[in-house]
Amino acid sequence: MSKIKTRGRVKKYRAAIIGAGRIGSGFDNSRTAAVATHAHAFKNNPRVELVGFFDIQPEKARAAAKKWSVLAYKNLNDLLADKPDLISICTPDADHYPTLLKVLSSKPRLIICEKPLTANIRQARLVAEKIVKMNIPILVNYSRRFDxxxxxxxxxxxxxxxxxxxxxxxxxxxxxxxxxxxxxxxxxxxxxxxxxxxxxxxxxxxxxxxxxxxxxxxxxxxxxxxxxxxxxxxxxxxxxxxxxxxxxxxxxxxxxxxxxxxxxxxxxxxxxxxxxxxxxxxxKLNRAAVGLAGNAVNFLDKKVDLLCAGQDALKTQIVCGDLLKGLKNK
Known part of the structure; x- marks a missing residue:
């Protein structure tokens, strides 16, 4: 979906969120000055339409959907079948890897993933290989880059x-x-x-x-x-x-x-x-998510590079892996 004007309006990128916890939905609301969640960042950006949430705990998805006036998907397949341009992964760290594999199979325009990329270096390398092979960009939310x-x-x-x-x-x-x-x-x-x-x-x-x-x-x-x-x-x-x-x-x-x-x-x-x-x-780290959403939109508009692409996150995780390995060798 490109920047196309329809009846005088700029077409929006459709976004969905996997994981309706604190960083996905819970840290703020539409009335707070802070923009601390993916939901608020998408709602705050005039070029993005937040369409819905999925969470393995259905009550969380329903609560977030009600809070942000969007859909609650019954399962992940329903979310992927809706073909959003942007998909945010806001699950616990250990769930990033299986969720990324599932989302990659649907070939969205852009994936936004909370840090770290995965829970261990082996998984991170496998994901990095897949995104290069499939040519699907990932933006990882190391938030200080967006301030x-x-x-x-x-x-x-x-x-x-x-x-x-x-x-x-x-x-x-x-x-x-x-x-x-x-x-x-x-x-x-x-x-x-x-x-x-x-x-x-x-x-x-x-x-x-x-x-x-x-x-x-x-x-x-x-x-x-x-x-x-x-x-x-x-x-x-x-x-x-x-x-x-x-x-x-x-x-x-x-x-x-x-x-x-x-x-x-x-x-x-x-x-x-x-x-x-x-x-x-x-x-203003409590508004860094504004920069995250803005970078995603500008990237999809082909104006800028991603501020923290999958390969950036992999390099950081390799250092973490080397430190953990060095600790075990002591």
Whole structure:
């Protein structure tokens, strides 16, 4: 379905959602300022028509359908038979792989999948091979790629506005795949591909098959990034601290604030350079889904590339797999 005007109106892309839980439907509603779900992102975009939900728990699909004034499909085959242009996969991590295989067989225009791509690297490689062979694009929701403040920060780093990156520290918890993959993809987005990695320790604070792994990464534009892990049984955390030649960049408050400190002269000892007062900018992660839907529409209009294609997600998952493998070898 292309951008065709019908009776003076631009034709919309039809979208359906598999999984009517929190990220699919539950985190917000049509009246909230935050756009934190796939449903709200689609409803918010004038080029998308949300047509319905499917969930293995029918009552969830019916509740989401009522909430967003759309259909509740009785089964996945009914959803696929309706031939939506866009299909969002918002199921639990372990269900991504079988759901992706089923959806790929229907050959939609675009699949949007929550992170991680699959629950393990073997499945991720198989999916990546299939999408290349079948020529079906997948957009993976590593949400920080869709925020304008982070996009500008990335350009500043690439253009060396603050000089070269000296080192960085990333702090997270609640599982390497579940949350750590967000941090690794964030680092890859800012600094380029991972050239080397090493696992150092682990905390089993989320799932027995998904520990939070501490370690070290070397990336194209960051010679040293230390991964520090906390314990989500006490509180959740997600931060990035970047030291450059001319400034310090800190993503704090679960990555919702960017604080920039530029070099200044020490008032008491002017021969020394120190960091000045931080200038803070909001990172609107609670509206990143707007960018997700916008990127999907612009891609289907053949205007832009996907900000996080299946191969991007696979690279992130390979790093996670290497860290887990390194942990087992310790």
């Amino acid at each position: 304008s403040t982070i996009q500008k920060c990335r350009l500043d780093i690439k253009k060396k506005k603050y000089g070269k990156v000296i080192s960085a520290v990333g702090v997270y918890n609640k599982g390497l795949l579940h949350t750590g993959s967000h941090l690794i993809d964030f680092a890859r987005y800012l600094f380029g591909d991972v050239l080397d990695c090493q696992a150092l320790n682990a905390i089993f604070d989320y799932h027995r098959n998904d520990p939070s792994v501490g370690g070290w990464l070397k990336l194209e534009d960051c010679p040293s990034l230390n991964l520090v892990v906390g314990d989500s049984r006490y509180y959740e955390i997600f931060e990035m601290d970047i030291l450059l030649e001319k400034a310090r960049l800190r993503f704090t408050n679960f990555g919702s604030v960017l604080a920039v400190q530029k070099i200044a002269k020490d008032k008491s000892y002017p021969e020394f350079s120190v960091l000045g007062r931080p200038k803070e900018t909001a990172v």
